[in-house]
Amino acid sequence: MLKREEVERIKEKYPKGTPIRLYSMEGEHTVPPGSRGVVDHVDDIGQIHMKWENGSSLALNVEEDRFDIITQQDEISEKKEQEFIDRINEILGKTDFLLLNTSCNTENTSYAAETLLAMHQAFEEVYGEGYVDESYGMVMMPAVVKGTESGIKALALVT
Template identity: 80%
Template sequence: MLKREEIARLKEKYPKGTPIRLYNMAGETSVPPGSKGIVDYVDDIGQIHMKWENGSCLALNVEEDRFDIITKQDEIAEIKQQEFIDKINEILEKTDFKLLNMSCNSENTSYAAEKLFAMHQAFEEVYGEGYVEEGYGMVMMPAVIRGRESGIHALAVVTLDLESSGEHWGTTFLSPGGPLVQGYVYLTEEQKQAIKEYYVPYDYWYTPLVERDNHVDFTDMPDSVANIRKMVDEYLVTGQSQAMDGPK
């Protein structure tokens, strides 16, 4: 049971209207992880009564539930992430996934390089050039992955926690059949098997610049992956050269 002074601090920390993101509510499924809501009030036993986005009013128990306040920086990060997702979806709508798979796993990597470059451009349009700000927290970014056992390559979108030195949180594989989100609850058994057989376990190499990443060694990149990235770099250099030359 919470002490009186602890309850007073909760009321001060969580005033009416405070935006909340839920990570886990013990013993409840009606408000799923990731849900957002706003504080209604904190009662006299320390329960935080909520107005959740799905209409639920279930209260939070600070001793059992996991949640956090959504900051202004969090809101900005979410807006940018959605903007990036929208741009990626535009690219994927025009992608031949079977051709992409062939290009990733053959000597002719031009199609894969073109798509990777387009994804990288989309990222820079949202987050800017240079190192990505750590304050954005969870960030999705384009990458090349290679299955450690299968040796199969694919383009992907990886999610990193920049506030935890680039800790990896998830991957969307651009498979021959389309995007496959690792861990997605609605994957079919066939899709789960495909991820396990072709990709997992895997290494990844993303294209944006991350200042403090303790998880990826870019100096030990396979030649096959470096070839795809090298072509992307050549596209970038060519674009800069054309911009400097100006119209003919």
């Protein structure tokens, strides 16, 4: 059981409206990992009562459950990542994969180069530049990868 001072610290750290991302909830499966929610209130024993995106109101136990506050930077990064994924999906929807495979693994790499360029341009449009620094956390970027054993080359999104 938490001491009164610990409960007060929890109440200060997680005021009403604080956005939370769940990683795991001990013994519960109605709120899956990755779920988002907002704090409704912290009770007198230190449980964090939530309003989860799936409609659940299960409380978090700070001693057993794993979760984090979603920061404003996290929100920005997630929106950019989703925008980039949407743009890549548009490009892939128009891609001839047989031609792409051939282009990656022959001397005529023009189709692969055009596809990679389109992906890179989408990256620049979303992130505003051709590179990102560590403040973005992990991001997906278009790249050419080569199998170490097979030598086969392919376009990929890497994180």
